[in-house]
Amino acid sequence: MRFRADHDLHIHSMLSLCSGDARQNAAAIFAYGLENGYSTLCLTDHMWDSAVPGASGWYAAQPFERAKTALPLPQSDSLRFLFGCETDMDRNRVIGVSDAVIQELDFIIVPTTHMHMRGFTVEGNEGVEERAKLWAERFDALLDSSLPFEKTGVAHLTCSLIYGARTPEVLESIPAEEYRRLFEKAAKKGIGIELNFPAPGAGDAAAETMLMPYRIAKEEGCRFYLGSDAHHPEELAGARANFEAIIDLLGLTEDDKAEFLRR
Numbered sequence: 001m002r003f004r005a006d007h008d009l010h011i012h013s014m015l016s017l018c019s020g021d022a023r024q025n026a027a028a029i030f031a032y033g034l035e036n037g038y039s040t041l042c043l044t045d046h047m048w049d050s051a052v053p054g055a056s057g058w059y060a061a062q063p064f065e066r067a068k069t070a071l072p073l074p075q076s077d078s079l080r081f082l083f084g085c086e087t088d089m090d091r092n093r094v095i096g097v098s099d100a101v102i103q104e105l106d107f108i109i110v111p112t113t114h115m116h117m118r119g120f121t122v123e124g125n126e127g128v129e130e131r132a133k134l135w136a137e138r139f140d141a142l143l144d145s146s147l148p149f150e151k152t153g154v155a156h157l158t159c160s161l162i163y164g165a166r167t168p169e170v171l172e173s174i175p176a177e178e179y180r181r182l183f184e185k186a187a188k189k190g191i192g193i194e195l196n197f198p199a200p201g202a203g204d205a206a207a208e209t210m211l212m213p214y215r216i217a218k219e220e221g222c223r224f225y226l227g228s229d230a231h232h233p234e235e236l237a238g239a240r241a242n243f244e245a246i247i248d249l250l251g252l253t254e255d256d257k258a259e260f261l262r263r
Contacts, residue, residue: 003252005243007040010227019231042082048096056120082106093141111155112138132173153192187221192258199245
């Protein structure tokens with residue numbers, strides 16, 4: 001059976017400082033889920049647990065206590081609205097969530113590709129080859145962490161935050177055997193691989209570069225989930241169509257869906 005676009009597990013509300021949009025509230029996000037016939041949503045505002053040292057100034061203003069003010073989330077018999085977070089990994093490979101907070105979360109997203117945070121996640125002066133090495137090292141560090149992978153996802157592995165317009169060069173610089181090693185490891189750990197890149201149009205020359213990691217991940221047995229990473233209502237509006245395009249491009253079936261969503 002074809003992979004069903006029945007969820008969105010990466011959504012920000014006005015509580016994320018990079019949103020701050022009063023229209024992007026829990027009620028509006030829930031309405032988006034109902035309108036699209038989803039069975040599962042997850043609120044994943046940015047968060048760095050104050051119990052974990054090392055937060056940047058931006059993250060220090062977004063502790064767990066702030067994210068928790070979104071509760072309780074609306075629910076219905078047809079749509080479950082989960083409470084999660086998008087935390088981060090600093091340049092010392094520290095992940096900003098404690099064991100105590102993990103117990104309160106339904107889902108945890110960790111981006112390994114936030115390479116735009118100069119001095120916090122990366123030094124900031126790395127070139128293409130160095131960023132390709134960092135892409136692999138940071139993913140490896142996440143997979144070596146003690147997070148509960150049955151409710152953890154790795155965010156936007158091919159996003160432009162890696163190196164702006166030169167991101168395709170970075171992805172092309174990672175050897176196929178390194179992709180295979182990492183995705184084989186990810187499949188064994190059971191971590192979810194997020195799908196939220198803009199689906200390329202016909203004739204897009206960079207399409208295969210952006211799709212390649214996900215194709216390899218599928219071949220290595222990884223499981224996937226959909227996440228819009230929406231910060232504003234306008235981004236939610238086009239999410240479902242983009243999800244459907246991604247599913248078709250990768251030829252995904254229900255067997256490719258994250259175990260977290262198959263229970």
